[in-house]
Amino acid sequence: MSKTKLFVGLRRENGQIGYLSESLAIPEFFELVRPKSEIRYDLVDFSPxxxxxxxxxxxxxxxxxxxxxxxxxxxxxxxxxxxxxxxxxxxxxxxxxxxxxxxxxxxxxxxxxxxxxxxxxxxxxxxxxxxxxxxxxxxxxxxxxxxxxxxxxxxxxxxxxxxxxxxxxxxxxxxxxxxxxxxxxxxxxxxxxxxxLDDSSLIYYIAFNENEELNHYTKILPHFDTSQDLRLKRMIASRSESSYNHQNESITRIEVEYRSPxxxxxxxxxxxxxxxxxxxxxxxxxxxxxxxxxxxxxxxxxxxxxxxxxxx
The missing domain is CATH 1.20.190 (Delta-Endotoxin; domain 1)
Known part of the structure; x- marks a missing residue:
């Protein structure tokens, strides 16, 4: 049996969320059903x-x-x-x-x-x-x-x-x-x-500050397209401003806004x-x-x- 540790708020090696407690490790509940043969499975006695x-x-x-x-x-x-x-x-x-x-x-x-x-x-x-x-x-x-x-x-x-x-x-x-x-x-x-309200959801804060955790928040949203890049979405919707740098070259700055919850x-x-x-x-x-x-x-x-x- 492969051993996978779960920690609250941290990702496991397979990318899933741990949800029991720090230093308490068990499989996902559905992983308690294990293959017995090609057509039969066993439910392990999960008393512990x-x-x-x-x-x-x-x-x-x-x-x-x-x-x-x-x-x-x-x-x-x-x-x-x-x-x-x-x-x-x-x-x-x-x-x-x-x-x-x-x-x-x-x-x-x-x-x-x-x-x-x-x-x-x-x-x-x-x-x-x-x-x-x-x-x-x-x-x-x-x-x-x-x-x-x-x-x-x-x-x-x-x-x-x-x-x-x-x-x-x-x-x-x-x-x-x-x-x-x-x-x-x-x-x-x-x-x-x-x-x-696109700029007020705390999900955007997570996207820019804890992006490695983002998928664990968005994949449980109903009918949500998890393939979209929320950071890019905010950038596209943000204001741009043209100016010149020290070499007198034209540059464009993008100002991204999102709420800090x-x-x-x-x-x-x-x-x-x-x-x-x-x-x-x-x-x-x-x-x-x-x-x-x-x-x-x-x-x-x-x-x-x-x-x-x-x-x-």
């Missing part, structure tokens, strides 16, 4: 991933959510110790109920918190970043609970994903909420597939960017399981590999 994420997010979850989150996690840990189907089935039903209840509660919280985000020109940056961080905490717990649900469902009957509706819908909800917030933060109009705007964009990459990764995992031809692989070798990777 869930345990590592719980250890990180349980510390920052709000108290009322932490209690429910701990209940789901503890029940998941206890239920996976059984091997007999007649015992696992009622355990899964209870875990499913707890997970659905917590996810529903988190959806209400996220929707309510989202309403507090205001347009940058009318809001205090401190208030907006607080709103985004609160949403980040709830979204991380939301995804962790989804992973518990997926793990339990896969270990019980992985073929059941072919008829899945609920998990896909839960993922679609998260993608829609985060995408909407992200587009608002970076000033992107989905109706016109362009930035609302508040540092907390950039922080909000990075948080939402990472959440979107994370959400799309788990969505790809669910889609892969829906396609079928995937077997549940509870082998200790896979578990130990993940443990080793997480400890690096």
């Amino acid at each position: 991933v869930i345990e590592a994420l719980h250890s990180k997010h349980d510390k920052i979850a709000e108290q009322s959510i932490r209690e429910k989150y701990s209940s789901v996690f503890n029940y998941w840990q206890e239920s996976k110790t059984y091997s007999k189907i007649e015992i696992k089935l009622p355990k899964f039903e209870s875990l499913s109920q707890l997970s659905n209840e917590l996810i529903t509660s988190l959806q209400f919280r996220i929707d309510e918190t989202k309403e507090k985000y205001s347009y940058r020109r009318t809001a205090n940056p401190e208030e907006n970043i607080t709103t985004i961080k609160n949403i980040e905490n709830d979204c991380n717990v939301y995804i962790d609970v989804l992973l518990c649900f997926i793990h339990a469902k896969a270990s019980l009957e992985i073929e059941s994903f072919k008829k899945d509706v609920v998990l896909g819908r839960y993922c679609d909800y998260l993608d829609k909420v985060i995408t909407d917030l992200y587009n608002r933060v970076v000033g992107f109009s989905t109706l016109q597939d362009r930035f609302e 508040h540092y907390q705007e950039l922080e909000a964009a990075k948080i939402l960017r990472n959440l979107l990459h994370k959400t799309k990764s788990i969505s790809k995992l669910i889609t892969r399981l829906r396609e079928g031809n995937v077997d549940w692989n509870p082998s200790e070798d896979g578990v130990e590999e993940l443990k080793q990777l997480l400890s690096e």
Whole structure:
């Protein structure tokens, strides 16, 4: 198994964004499905991933959510110790109920918190970043609970994903909420597939100051042409001025303008960017399981590999 380290806000060797935490390394969620043969695949028992994420997010979850989150996690840990189907089935039903209840509660919280985000020109940056961080905490717990649900469902009957509706819908909800917030933060109009005010989007600041990171921001914009050079676009739209140099030769200067955003705007964009990459990764995992031809692989070798990777 190839080992790839993930770091928040940094690029991996393959150009993807790390989204878990500094010094915490695991594969992308969809990479947990690995080729077994030309037509079959294995889903590795990813218990260590869930345990590592719980250890990180349980510390920052709000108290009322932490209690429910701990209940789901503890029940998941206890239920996976059984091997007999007649015992696992009622355990899964209870875990499913707890997970659905917590996810529903988190959806209400996220929707309510989202309403507090205001347009940058009318809001205090401190208030907006607080709103985004609160949403980040709830979204991380939301995804962790989804992973518990997926793990339990896969270990019980992985073929059941072919008829899945609920998990896909839960993922679609998260993608829609985060995408909407992200587009608002970076000033992107989905109706016109362009930035609302060309010179005011923080994406232009990133293009000129952190261009190596630009693709990670633009490729998650809907229907956005990532091949275009945003720096060149700003230059073409900029003012030019003719003058003479010291050798009395005619020269033309181009004055490029772009807004320098508040540092907390950039922080909000990075948080939402990472959440979107994370959400799309788990969505790809669910889609892969829906396609079928995937077997549940509870082998200790896979578990130990993940443990080793997480400890690096």
